[in-house]
Amino acid sequence: MxxxxxxxxxxxxxxxxxxxxxxxxxxxxxxxxxxxxxxxxxxxxxxxxxxxxxxxxxxxxxxxxxxxxxxxxxxxxxxxxxxxxxxxxxxxxxxxxxxxxxxxxxxxxxxxxxxxxxxxxGAGASGGKSRQMKFRGEDYNAELKLELEDIIRSHKQTLTVNGKKIRITIPASIENGQTIKIAGHGGEGINGGPNGDLYITFSIANHPRFKRLKNDLYLTVEIGLYTALLGGEITVETLDGKVKLNVKPETQNGSKIKLKGKGLPVYKSEGQSGDLYITFSVKLPSNLTEEEKALFTQLSKL
Amino acid sequence: MKPKRNLISIDDFCSSCNVETSFINTLNQTGLIEITSVEENLYINIDHMPQLEKIVRLHYELDINLEGIETIIHLLHRINGLQDEITQLRNRLELYE
CATH class of the missing domain: 1.10.287.110 (DnaJ domain)
Structure with a gap:
């Protein structure tokens, strides 16, 4: 010290x-x-x-x-x-x-x-002020780190704040950086004043696959050249399970489709959900065989 | 007297905090706080207490006059608004990172 x-x-x-x-x-x-x-x-x-x-x-x-x-x-x-x-x-x-x-x-x-x-x-040496005002206790600020998967649906979580356990409901789709107030769970009141409040700021970690904007999710899915050209069926993993998708023939690189209602639930609005936007990224074949090269050459001359 | 739900008596607040009632009335007149009148008694909503306590601290602890408090409260609202906007923009920016 x-x-x-x-x-x-x-x-x-x-x-x-x-x-x-x-x-x-x-x-x-x-x-x-x-x-x-x-x-x-x-x-x-x-x-x-x-x-x-x-x-x-x-x-x-x-x-x-x-x-x-x-x-x-x-x-x-x-x-x-x-x-x-x-x-x-x-x-x-x-x-x-x-x-x-x-x-x-x-x-x-x-x-x-x-x-x-x-x-x-010595502890307790502070104070001695003439004004004996009743004050609300100090407001506490805490940060809670969550994964995107944690906010798909509302759930209860027990937190320990300053040695005290409190159980709170984390609403689905809470925003990164959003703060909620838990009344009365801050510091004790001074001179008999009411307790302060606890403010929890949520920090939602970036997801390796999904990007989020409010209730909508964005996902980039890789498809092969032949699927992009000729169409086909692919399986996409969304946040709440696998979904089968039909890729239309001649799908362009960077084109987007919308899966309605497959985004995050709308904050504090039961039954409503955002959308999932999928961007197709066409992966070109590499390490072509001589035969493939010949066929692509033939195609290019058509 | 029976306590009113979500309302705190101005008299109780003033006596427990050593604050003059005239100060609270002035705050009410300038629109910095909102006082509710019930059966000839004055109350403040419990949700407005943090704002009132903040004003009391600014005035009594930091010697800031009413004009200064008005300016500070206005600027704090702007800061809060800008902080929210920054958070939203940061979240949006992550889409392109």
């Missing part, structure tokens, strides 16, 4: 006044506040850093301890206890008023603070 230079984080001098610190914090908070930077993990991390620096430097007692030990913070507890026992013996059991660091009983429990902070000031 590394030492964090809170002055550097806020961009202020070690001699900065409380007013300077507040001004620096406000300026940076306006830049990195999560409300102003939706879905930006880097801004959120930066905001937590700024918040933590402000928590320490705006509190005279915390700032004093931080300034006193600086990079020797790892030994702060030893120094503190050594000094305390020395003081106690010299003062011969004189009653102390008890202003140890454990007295910083914060209401927010120090969530979102670094290990360095927790270690230096």
């Amino acid at each position: 590394a030492f964090i230079d809170y002055y550097k984080v806020l961009g202020v001098d070690k001699k900065a006044t409380v007013k300077d610190i507040k001004a620096a914090y406000r300026k940076l908070a306006r830049k990195y506040h999560p409300d102003l930077n939706p879905n930006d993990a880097e801004a959120k991390r930066k905001f937590q850093e700024i918040n933590e620096a402000h928590e320490v430097l705006s509190d005279p007692a915390k700032r004093k301890k931080y300034d006193q030990y600086g990079e020797d913070w790892k030994h702060s507890d030893q120094f503190e206890s050594a000094r305390q026992s020395q003081r106690q013996s010299s003062q011969n059991r004189r009653q102390t008023t008890g202003s140890g660091w454990a007295d910083y009983g914060g209401s927010t429990g120090g969530e979102g603070f670094s290990d360095f902070f927790e270690s230096f000031f």
